[in-house]
Amino acid sequence: MNNNLVLIKNYQKEITILGQNLALLEWDQLTYMPPMGVNSRSEQISLLSNLIHKKMISNELFTSLTALKKQKLSNKDGLMVKKLYKEVSKSRKLPEKYIKELSKTTSLAYTAWELARKEKRFKKFQPYLEKIIKLKKQECNYINEPGHEYNSLLDQYEEGMTVEKLKSVFSKLKKDLINLLNKIKDSSNYKKQKNSMLKQHFSIEKQRNICEDVIKRMGLLNGFSRLDLTTHPFSQKIGIDDVRMATNFRESPLFSFESTMHEAGHALYEFNLPKEDAYNILGNAPSLGIHESQSIFWENMIGKQKYFWQFYFPLFKKEFNLKGDFNQWFKEVNYVKPGLVRIESDELTYCLHIILRFELELGLIEGSIKVLDLPNLWNKKMREFLGVTPNNDVNGVLQDVHWSGGSFGYFPTYAIGTIYSSQLYKQLLKERPFVEEKIRKGNFREIILWLDKNIYKPGNKLTAEEIIKKTCGDGLDPKVFIDYLTKKYSEIYEI
Amino acid sequence: MNNNLVLIKNYQKEITILGQNLALLEWDQLTYMPPMGVNSRSEQISLLSNLIHKKMISNELFTSLTALKKQKLSNKDGLMVKKLYKEVSKSRKLPEKYIKELSKTTSLAYTAWELARKEKRFKKFQPYLEKIIKLKKQECNYINEPGHEYNSLLDQYEEGMTVEKLKSVFSKLKKDLINLLNKIKDSSNYKKQKNSMLKQHFSIEKQRNICEDVIKRMGLLNGFSRLDLTTHPFSQKIGIDDVRMATNFRESPLFSFESTMHEAGHALYEFNLPKEDAYNILGNAPSLGIHESQSIFWENMIGKQKYFWQFYFPLFKKEFNLKGDFNQWFKEVNYVKPGLVRIESDELTYCLHIILRFELELGLIEGSIKVLDLPNLWNKKMREFLGVTPNNDVNGVLQDVHWSGGSFGYFPTYAIGTIYSSQLYKQLLKERPFVEEKIRKGNFREIILWLDKNIYKPGNKLTAEEIIKKTCGDGLDPKVFIDYLTKKYSEIYEI
Missing domain, CATH: 1.20.58 (Methane Monooxygenase Hydroxylase; Chain G, domain 1)
Known part of the structure; x- marks a missing residue:
């Protein structure tokens, strides 16, 4: 040889x-x-x-x-x-x-x-x-990547992604998200929304059981995975057949449940990357964006939809002895609540938090924004995008750890993954229309097989965008995501 | 520099x-x-x-x-x-x-x-x-260490120890232990001994609490240590201020309690080795024997004595709702029961298990014993030393993992540590006669300070035998151990 x-x-x-x-x-x-x-x-x-x-x-x-x-x-x-x-x-x-x-x-x-x-x-x-x-x-x-200087940072996390592409994607996304958000805020449903079911008591032991349950249904068995307790949820691949997740339990069970599904999406991807390439570069995930598409796919596309809750709501209701009906629960799970903190944000506002960071990063690297001015700019953009203003820098510009670690160019991958996840779910439904019936039964096998064929198996042999193009027909497409949100929230808020 | x-x-x-x-x-x-x-x-x-x-x-x-x-x-x-x-x-x-x-x-x-x-x-x-x-x-x-060829194996675990020294120590120890064992076996107390208190029910949760309690009393706080569950108890130093123990819970609470004290003895030593030498060879423990002296010191010299149980028996009695009195409990904790398995053996017979292995190892290395004959020789020696015969090789020659890993010369360090532990306790009492009053109150601070000064602080600057000589006046001395056992068991068995 x-x-x-x-x-x-x-x-x-x-x-x-x-x-x-x-x-x-x-x-x-x-x-x-x-x-x-x-x-x-x-x-x-x-x-x-x-x-x-x-x-x-x-x-x-x-x-x-x-x-x-x-x-x-x-x-x-x-x-x-x-x-x-x-x-x-x-x-x-x-x-x-x-x-x-x-x-x-x-x-x-x-x-x-x-x-x-x-x-x-x-x-x-x-x-x-x-x-x-x-x-x-x-x-x-x-x-020294070609084009905009920030491309050299982007490319480390998202091979082939450029400022030029992102600016076009994000400007459309921002406009449409703000529009949709404002429509929702004007609705009467929004004005009267308030948690009643999520304010009840959810014991941590039972939260843990239900997290263990969803992990198993997602195919992550004890033989090669585990769920532990930590401060900020994360997942980690430790060996070829050793992937681990960690979560944290709060008063609302949605925090642990959603974050566990999120981390399980990452873990499932890592576990199923091609094992024959486990020890070479072709066995890696091609980008952070596609990795995030896997976590958000499970957290949002599966974990926040009606069919999924038709299966899990009765379990929650029984386990936690809940008062209230399915419709109220489903609404509370999906409430839009423009807030200050990215990691607590809903499905709609999340990407606005990301775009805000991207715009600031770009300005900092280009030199058009001074660090000194960051807190004010941050707060100004929060008002523009979300209509809220941080009461201090902890809830504002100091909320994320990324910049202290020098991770510039990282944030955009969260939004890329979010968009990809909606494209994947749309394509999945097209190819496997019966899958929603399976979800309603808590059976995710077909989904995993489909992801395995399209996303897991290629490993790093294609770039993220090539994988999405091959699977869904198009590359990064914010329209699919906006359509998904519009349809979903039109129903929930009757707009 | x-x-x-x-x-x-x-x-x-x-x-x-x-x-x-x-x-x-x-x-x-x-x-x-x-x-x-x-x-x-x-x-x-x-x-x-x-x-x-x-x-x-x-x-x-x-x-x-x-x-x-x-x-x-x-x-x-x-x-x-x-x-x-x-x-x-x-x-x-x-x-x-x-x-x-x-x-x-x-x-x-x-x-x-x-x-x-x-x-x-x-x-x-x-x-x-x-x-x-x-x-x-x-x-x-x-x-190629000087003297007997086996010295080259011994020296890896116990610097300076030789076959010549060990033969003399072990032959005396063997004779005296067998004598004492036979006297005990002849006693009427031995003939009527039987567990009544240790047959009661001990919940695992409460076993764990009491293990956590003794670790804390031994100075191993949560800030730098932890206790986990495993199959075979062990301890491990992971970092300068990070020492960990693991135990297992059986029906008798003595298994977890004694093994936790044993592992905590190791952990305490590792934690207190001189930190200024944490990154050079002088910060290591000088030998396995002295390491074992620290675990056995806590497990046996402290954990099996009267004053100690005067503190812990009331706790055990209350926690586990025990029926029976202190005298019966103390006897059951200290019963001599010649058995087949080293790791289940009592304080008296333990070293006989070790000497048996030493004699076989020596024969194997010298060539006077063939591997083929091991099972028979093993069983013959078990009869000679302890009066029991394995019913199969799992309880006999196959019981320990050491040989499969090539660890020849390792077993003797267990007996060396056992002897050292008795010498240390004797000296401690001489220098700090009031210490038993403290033990009776569950207060081990004086003991730890004394160990720190004499054993922990020298690190690897002296050999194990030099440390013991400096602390106790003499090097490895089986007589102290025999005297200790004779005095203890004379009382318990009234011989």
């Missing part, structure tokens, strides 16, 4: 396994680690990240890849080499010194962000964010 | 942190890992072990150490270099090919051992054990 091919396969396997190790360190930190373990944990994470990075940029790997690029290979190996070469080249573009400085800065910025939240003063975070923006601009120069 | 010194400190830090990673992989496998994660887990463990081994035998490290050995260094650095040089040299003596073969063989042997247990047929394990013995003899040749 081709020696270079053997070498690059070994590298990928080692990088993958070290990545699994890293995943376990993170999972443990968020679930069972005793609090004082945190200092050792950051040493452990930093050493492993460093080992992985060193392998990615090693000259040995790069030399082999460069040689392989000139050789005749099988289609699959050729594709693997092409994808890996791109990844490796990108990593090699960032100087060691830059990576160390970014890592040091984000570590300090995280602490400053926490302090700023505690004191409710953006100023405490401001100088760190300024430094991060400066570094991210440098990064754009190093990576 | 001396460049070589910086280099070897960096190496030790990386090796320590990778070791912590490995510890987490193992902890997770034994507690929360979904069962199907096992294949990825062995890949992960094998990659990390390999990385650690490569660092240990790297020429860069060895060259620096060799240079440093010739330089004038501070006492502490000099000691660190000396200890590390010894470790590194030993690792370098084992050829890569040998390590791979041992690893492959033990992996197969473990599966064969499990199968042999399932089918109750030693023959299924025999060829693998033969191969392991052959490899271990090779290892003795590679390591």
